[in-house]
Amino acid sequence: MWQQIHINKRNSILLLLSMGLVLAALGYIIAAAIGGSPEAGWLGILIASAIWLIMTLVSFTSGDQILLASSRAAPVTPEVHPQLFNIVEEMKIAAGLPKMPKIYIINDPAPNAFATGRNPQNASVAVTAGLLTRLNRDELQGVIAHEVSHIVHRDILFVTLAGVLLGSVVLISQVFLRGMVYSSMSARRYSSRGSSRGGGGQALLMLLAVLLAILAPLFTQLLYFALSRRREYLADAGAARLTRYPEGLASALEKIAQQDIPMESANQVTAPMYIANPLRGKKYLNLYSTHPPIEQRIRILRNMSQGASLADYEQFYRSVTHKAGMIPQSALSKETVSIRPPSTEKTDPSSLNQIRAMGDLMRKVNGFKFLTCPCGVILKIPPNFPTGKAQCPHCGHVLSVS
Amino acid sequence: MGAIAVLLLIVLIGLILFLLAIIGIYNALVQLRNQADNAWSQIDVQLKRRHDLIPNLVETAKGYMKHERETFEKITEARSQAMGAKNVADAAKAENALTGALSKFMLVVENYPDLKANQNFLALQETLTSTENKIAFARQAYNDQVLLYNNKTQMFPSNIIAGMFGFRKRDSFEIGEAAQRETPKVSF
Structure with a gap:
């Protein structure tokens, strides 16, 4: 356990x-x-x-x-x-x-x-x-x-x-x-x-x-x-x-x-x-x-097709690294831990979207505000934006920054 | 005289150590039982969270999925059954039905690209996925705790203390595992 x-x-x-x-x-x-x-x-x-x-x-x-x-x-x-x-x-x-x-x-x-x-x-x-x-x-x-x-x-x-x-x-x-x-x-x-x-x-x-x-x-x-x-x-x-x-x-x-x-x-x-x-x-x-x-860490994890218990990990740790055991015997209880199916959501975003998402995430961490204009344009407002209003560059709609 | 006093002292020390050991084992058992109780209440918290989430989800998706009335009815029905369940066995059954209905719903959603583009729905979908995971992990944590507790109640010497103070073996949460593994059928 x-x-x-x-x-x-x-x-x-x-x-x-x-x-x-x-x-x-x-x-x-x-x-x-x-x-x-x-x-x-x-x-x-x-x-x-x-x-x-x-x-x-x-x-x-x-x-x-x-x-x-x-x-x-x-x-x-x-x-x-x-x-x-x-x-x-x-x-x-x-x-x-x-x-x-x-x-x-x-x-x-x-x-x-x-x-x-x-x-x-x-x-x-x-x-x-x-x-x-x-x-x-x-x-x-x-x-x-x-x-x-x-x-x-x-x-x-x-x-x-x-x-x-x-x-x-x-x-x-x-x-x-x-x-x-x-x-x-x-x-x-x-x-x-x-x-x-x-x-x-x-x-x-x-x-x-x-x-x-x-x-x-x-x-x-x-x-x-x-x-x-x-x-x-x-x-x-x-x-x-x-x-x-x-x-x-x-x-x-x-x-x-x-x-x-x-x-x-x-x-x-x-x-x-x-x-x-x-x-x-x-x-x-x-x-x-x-x-x-x-690479070794990946190989051990990929070998674990039968179960996800510590004993399973230990088994492939030994076969991959050719080293003596790592987890003490007392901790390896007999338990069957079955592997769950992968989650259904598996969309890997394309690299361009990734870069865009990363930029947006960094802006959010830095306190940027994201405003969606009714025309669909998203305005990214920096935290030190001076005035309370921002105009959409696409349709001219004025949004309030609060 | 001196020899007797020494003997008495040794017996006394032995007795104190023995008592301390019993207290230690007893406290460990109580701690394990409380942890198992706590893990059990976590499952309830997550199930309640799922019940609260469903009306919102159905409301958002309804506008996009006009031809899926049956799916929505099943979800709503399973939810009200789960909320009205009187005992643990009924609740487990109803919750499993709800899990099945929801995972079927998630598969049907794939056919509605408009819905999948809705930011509000995407947020709800993430919350639902996470809630389903939290339920599964709460059960897993409960089973882990029960295994620890049961081991303690069965292994020597703690089994003697467990027998004396009525620490009984607990059942792990296995009901519905089979139902979960079954992939929901979708008819197109």
């Missing part, structure tokens, strides 16, 4: 602990190198912990807001895209979420989506305008189910915690390395001072600190990405089970993979949150991949 999956909870805790250890080690060595004594190292751990604590507190109180703002996601009302709200509510019901997630639209032509928040009561889902205009109903449902699975699996909390740790390590390393460059410049000017105390021991510590400051961020990133890849598979499995229709997500992923536009507002830290890697370019699987290869 999937409510019981505290998926990889132990792995996640181990991972967070090891990231925390890296942070502590970094703090210790840097402080010991600067202070010139091992005692100063303990102060370093204290400072590193304080930085981490402050960042964690900030991210717990307003982390989702910061992420949404930095991704340029705008909160929207149901009138902007009623279907999106309907589908999110459908998935909320299917997953038994206690509350409707808040819905955001990102004005970006690249198709992508992510979920954030710290628990199911305070969750948000953001999708791009490009995604909304390219996918049909079943596909959009698959993507939303994937995001809702992230919420149910508590991946959003994990990503927040891991992101903060990664951010702290990067911050401390950067400050130290930049400080080193400055101090070495000034040390050249006052070379008579400073070399008298410390000696060989401190030089060695300094070398170690520089090495660690360079390696620690890379190492923490590897840890972060390794687990985020696994979580993508798990969210796919959850989505198939929620929608009872694996083909929806498979075909959505296919459409997302076809688009090669990188997202403008995504970066290294936020990349693992998205349903597909928003930073394209390196498509091969390496240690730095935030996401599993999209």
